[in-house]
Amino acid sequence: MLLAWCRKLILRFVSIAYPLLVFHDNPCSMMGLTPLRLQFPGKVFQVYSRAGPQVFIPPNLMEEVKALPDSVLSISEGVREFFQTEHTHFPDPGHQEWTLWIKQSLGKNIAKYATIVLESLPSCWQEIEFHPRMCMLVANLTARVFIGPLFPVEWMFTSIKYTGDLFKAIHYIKNFRAQVRFLFKYVIPSTWTQWKHIKTAARVVEYALSRPAAGDAVHAVNKMLPEDKKKDYVFQGRAQLGLAVASLHTTVRVICQVMFDLAEHPEYVTAIRAEIKGVLKFEDKKTWTVENLALLKKLDSVMKESMRLHGGGVKADKPASFRRKVLQPITLSDGTFLPPGTFVYAPTHAISHDASIFPDPLRFDGLRFYNLRKRSPADANRHQFTTIDNTVTYFGAGRHACPGRYFANVLAKMIVVELVGKYDFGLVERDTLPRDVPFEDGLVSVNTRKRMMVRKRVG
Numbered sequence: 504m505l506l507a508w509c510r511k512l513i514l515r516f517v518s519i520a521y522p523l524l525v526f527h528d529n530p531c532s533m534m535g536l537t538p539l540r541l542q543f544p545g546k547v548f549q550v551y552s553r554a555g556p557q558v559f560i561p562p563n564l565m566e567e568v569k570a571l572p573d574s575v576l577s578i579s580e581g582v583r584e585f586f587q588t589e590h591t592h593f594p595d596p597g598h599q600e601w602t603l604w605i606k607q608s609l610g611k612n613i614a615k616y617a618t619i620v621l622e623s624l625p626s627c628w629q630e631i632e633f634h635p636r637m638c639m640l641v642a643n644l645t646a647r648v649f650i651g652p653l654f655p656v657e658w659m660f661t662s663i664k665y666t667g668d669l670f671k672a673i674h675y676i677k678n679f680r681a682q683v684r685f686l687f688k689y690v691i692p693s694t695w696t697q698w699k700h701i702k703t704a705a706r707v708v709e710y711a712l713s714r715p716a717a718g719d720a721v722h723a724v725n726k727m728l729p730e731d732k733k734k735d736y737v738f739q740g741r742a743q744l745g746l747a748v749a750s751l752h753t754t755v756r757v758i759c760q761v762m763f764d765l766a767e768h769p770e771y772v773t774a775i776r777a778e779i780k781g782v783l784k785f786e787d788k789k790t791w792t793v794e795n796l797a798l799l800k801k802l803d804s805v806m807k808e809s810m811r812l813h814g815g816g817v818k819a820d821k822p823a824s825f826r827r828k829v830l831q832p833i834t835l836s837d838g839t840f841l842p843p844g845t846f847v848y849a850p851t852h853a854i855s856h857d858a859s860i861f862p863d864p865l866r867f868d869g870l871r872f873y874n875l876r877k878r879s880p881a882d883a884n885r886h887q888f889t890t891i892d893n894t895v896t897y898f899g900a901g902r903h904a905c906p907g908r909y910f911a912n913v914l915a916k917m918i919v920v921e922l923v924g925k926y927d928f929g930l931v932e933r934d935t936l937p938r939d940v941p942f943e944d945g946l947v948s949v950n951t952r953k954r955m956m957v958r959k960r961v962g
């Protein structure tokens with residue numbers, strides 16, 4: 504056993520032939536990978552953090568890495584490690600029922616769900632605490648789709664709060680060595696909170712299942728489960744919490760970042776208002792559908808540019824996207840050897856700030872992708888907010904890339920259209936808080952305390 508352990512250790516640290524670029528233990532480090540990636544263009548490199556060595560795959564090798572089967576390169580094991588599922592009780596990534604629901608039902612019926620969302624948008628909105636307001640709005644809209652139109656109000660608060668509490672628990676759990684976490688997790692208050700949320704979620708699922716199905720995720724996922732799990736409300740509650748983590752704050756952050764970008768660059772507000780007017784006039788309709796939202800190409804471009812620069816919550820120096828664990832030895836075409844146990848990532852933020860891919864990368868160019876789409880008929884359908892490729896990885900990559908991105912796209916667009924169309928907004932001058940703040944393991948989030956001036960438009 505000792506020999507096996509030594510072999511594992513040697514494999515992890517000695518036979519790794521790629522450069523070890525950074526040693527840092529600060530989970531909230533803002534140290535950028537960008538200069539490091541530029542130092543080794545096209546090469547695999549690794550970063551050492553308290554989560555252990557993390558290996559970054561450059562875009563030129565993504566194609567072959569993406570194609571590896573789950574038995575060789577596993578998303579589930581990557582998620583288990585990152586979310587510390589054993590200790591936090593985050594839903595087991597081995598169960599894919601909710602992903603199936605998103606792909607089979609949410610994806611196909613997006614127009615129907617868009618209507619539900621649209622009908623429940625408030626007609627009057629005048630707050631300046633932007634992030635909390637958006638959380639309430641998106642939590643309300645997603646709850647209607649996931650839990651059903653008559654969802655209990657407590658679900659809204661649980662779905663908002665759960666993600667923050669989960670990340671707190673993960674943070675503290677990772678302070679302990681892996682071998683003792685099973686014991687020390689009991690002294691961490693945020694792990695107790697997990698149980699409170701899970702209990703609420705179980706109660707909400709049981710209640711939702713007692714009501715008629717309304718195309719919601721609770722009923723659809725329940726149908727897919729084996730008989731012995733159909734009445735396991737804790738299991739299904741955890742699945743709903745997982746869905747909330749995947750969908751809520753990610754989408755809220757996109758909306759916040761886009762609105763902050765628009766407030767900083769009002770010239771795009773004028774362009775988007777004209778585009779909205781044009782589409783509604785052309786369509787001779789007063790309502791939004793999935794089809795006419797797709798005609799808002801300037802807005803789409805602004806959203807993608809915002810995502811490129813601020814990542815909608817997954818912008819990261821050590822990004823969340825494409826987090827995988829190597830289960831079987833891998834040798835890449837450039838000779839790089841990845842031993843089992845290695846955690847691999849795509850350096851999303853570094854790629855999106857690479858001048859050889861995105862010229863003048865630090866500049867917010869709202870029409871960057873709009874202009875790229877105009878280049879040729881083949882480009883017209885590329886470079887969209889939901890498009891992913893080896894240089895755009897903030898929705899992940901390969902067969903496990905975010906299945907909810909089409910829904911997030913529609914949801915965020917409808918809200919931004921509503922806000923831009925009906926409200927004037929601007930930055931609060933004396934508010935000098937940064938827009939991006941670091942949180943667990945080098946991830947970066949939108950600053951939830953940042954304020955915005957908002958007033959209803961007249962005329």
Ligand code: HEM
Binds near residue numbers: 578910
């Ligand atoms: C703008 C908002 C969103 C962002 C930035 C985002 C980002 C991501 C990322 C980076 C991944 C990991 C993909 C990979 O590792 O290859 C992911 C996976 C996932 N996302 Fe999203 N997401 C968003 C919205 C949503 C929404 C609205 C839903 C639900 C409706 C959702 C459901 C999921 C699920 C279920 C997975 C796991 C897929 C799998 O394991 O196969 N996401 N998302």
